[in-house]
Amino acid sequence: MHIMDILQNSTRAKATVITLEVLLDSEADTLTLVFKDNGCGMSEETVRKVVNPFFTTRTTRKVGLGLPLLKQNTEQTGGSLNIDSTVGVGTTVTAVFGLTHLDTPPMGDLAGTVVLTISAYPDIRFIFHYKRDDDVDYTLDTDEVYEILDGMPINDPDVIASLREMVEENIK
Numbered sequence: 001m002h003i004m005d006i007l008q009n010s011t012r013a014k015a016t017v018i019t020l021e022v023l024l025d026s027e028a029d030t031l032t033l034v035f036k037d038n039g040c041g042m043s044e045e046t047v048r049k050v051v052n053p054f055f056t057t058r059t060t061r062k063v064g065l066g067l068p069l070l071k072q073n074t075e076q077t078g079g080s081l082n083i084d085s086t087v088g089v090g091t092t093v094t095a096v097f098g099l100t101h102l103d104t105p106p107m108g109d110l111a112g113t114v115v116l117t118i119s120a121y122p123d124i125r126f127i128f129h130y131k132r133d134d135d136v137d138y139t140l141d142t143d144e145v146y147e148i149l150d151g152m153p154i155n156d157p158d159v160i161a162s163l164r165e166m167v168e169e170n171i172k
Contacts, residue, residue, distance in 0.1 A: 002073070002105070005066035006035045006093055007117050011124065013039025015090065019127040022110065024099060026133050030079070031097040031104065042085040050083065070095055077101035111167035118142055118163065119155040130171045138170040 003020065010018045015037035023032040042050065050067045070093075071081040077098035085091035097104045110130075118126050128140040145154060145163070152159060 001108070002066070002070045002095070003033065003110070003113050004117070006033075006070070007113075009066065010035065010037035010039055010091070011121055013037060013041070013091065015039035015124060017125045017127070019129070020114065021129040022131070024132040026099065029099045029101075031099045031107075033093075033095040033097075035093040036090065037092075038090040041087040041089050041091055042083075043087055047083050047085050051081070067093075073097070073103070073105060076103040111164050111171065114140070114167055115160055115164045118145075119160050122154050128167070132171075136171065138167075140167060140170075 007018060007020065017038045019034070019036040021032070021034040021036075023030075023034070025032070051071045052068065067081070067083070074081045074095050074097055078101060079096035079098055080094075081096075082094045083091065084094075114126075114128050118128075124142075126140075126142045130136065130138045140163075142154065149159065154160075154163075
């Protein structure tokens, strides 16, 4: 859910390119999630406020729990949350979890989350990079997928099923 939430933040920030890196390092005992986008970015003041659950830029509700909960969950596992943002340039959110810590949330359906996001936002270039130690290093770039599809929509049900299968196979 953390991954989906931060990706949604990037889409609301009008990003045209979003990168998600999932880095598992058994030796360092870390799971690192890096979200990069070229959206509208945030001021230094906003970056300081976004980890407060009673702050949100949305007008539909008075609280914003995504980043505060992500921060809490990283810190519970001995990890950290870092947000680097520049107005007009974009934002990078880096969440580091203790990989084997009891409180580290389960990864869940990573392939499904990535493919659902890709198919829901066909006008955004998504780059997904997954690296596990030295044995798995996989990147999916929707620009490359579009070349292969040659005009077929990325949110076609057959394409979605194929992408999901491809991602699942490459990250196991």
